[in-house]
Amino acid sequence: MRVVLGLLLLLLGLCGSGTQGEERGLGELKSRIDQLEREDAVQATELRSLETRLTATESKTSDLEKENADLQTRLSSTESRIDQLERENAVQATELRSLETRLTATESKTSDLEKKNADLQTRLSSTETELLVSKSRIEQLERENAEKPKVAFYTALTDTGYVGPHNTDTTLKYSKVFTNIGNAYNPATGFFTAPVKGVYYLQFTVCGNHTGLMGVFVFKNNQKIMFNVEWKEDKLYKYFTKSVVLELIAGDTIHLVLPSTYSVYDDVDNHSTFSGSLLFPL
Structure with a gap:
């Protein structure tokens, strides 16, 4: 299209210039036509390249749009899951704090019980020792009493x-x-x-x-x-x-x-x- 417009303009110019420059004008015209043809060929090549790139770009854009839609769907699902997890985490955090409080109390109570048990174990060992001594003494007294006369x-x-x-x-x-x-x-x-x-x-x-x-x-x-x-x-x-x-x-x-x-x-x-x-x- 640009070549045709160029030729028309050139012809108009030639018509206006008169006969004297006919030969010179034809030479310039031919030269201009050759130049325009070369430019047209280059532009056609560029156009085909651009069309190819456009087609590829449009195809890729379509693919990207589909992928973007899929990603958007997945993102929405992920965000929804994140919200759900955040709520669950908030509940679990509350439960965790409660459990930590109970655990602290239980550990404290366990420590107290361990101390009491240790004390009881010591007392039990002492009592058992005393019982053994008492039993031994009782048995001795029983033997002595059995040997004593009864009147x-x-x-x-x-x-x-x-x-x-x-x-x-x-x-x-x-x-x-x-x-x-x-x-x-x-x-x-x-x-x-x-x-x-x-x-x-x-x-x-x-x-x-x-x-x-x-x-x-x-x-x-x-x-x-x-x-x-x-x-x-x-x-x-x-x-x-x-x-x-x-x-x-x-x-x-x-x-x-x-x-x-x-x-x-x-x-x-x-x-x-x-x-x-x-x-x-x-």
Whole structure:
């Protein structure tokens, strides 16, 4: 198109210039035409190149637009997923802080419990050691106790009522035997005989039930070691109780004697009693 326009302009110029320059004008025209043809050829080549590049560019642009649309879709999806993840992360962050608080409290409590457990373990070990020592001591005491003599008796005088008064001193024979561990008391004689050397606890209760004197002597072997007496003026029950702690050797005897003219009383209710036991051997 540019070549045609150029030729037309050139012809117009030539027409206006006259005959004199016909030959010169034809030469210039030919030269101009050649130049325009070359330019046209170059421009055609450039045009084809541009068209090719345009086609490629348009194709690439179309591809890029499609890719961009796809990327936009993926971006929207990614942004949506990011929003969702951010919300989830916010929730998890809250839960995490809560868990961290609970964990801190739990770790503190665990530390306290570990200290308490360690203390309890120490105390338990100490207690177990003490128990072992105590058990050993108990077993030793049990062995010692098993080896020790066991002496204890409890008796009452009679079921017949009054005993005495007599014209002479009379040994009281406590005939109702309720306890006689070690068989140290003899109801036939009224004597308690120490089976081993030791310290003994002895006790007696005397009851009176009529006007007059009531009392007993306490004899160790043949030696009087105690005398107890009461005067009774009515017919109501009257009592006194005495006890002694004596060191006796094996074979020593203890018995109670009713003085002459004195009386005591006993019946099925066991008002007058005599008892004793070994506190510990020596």
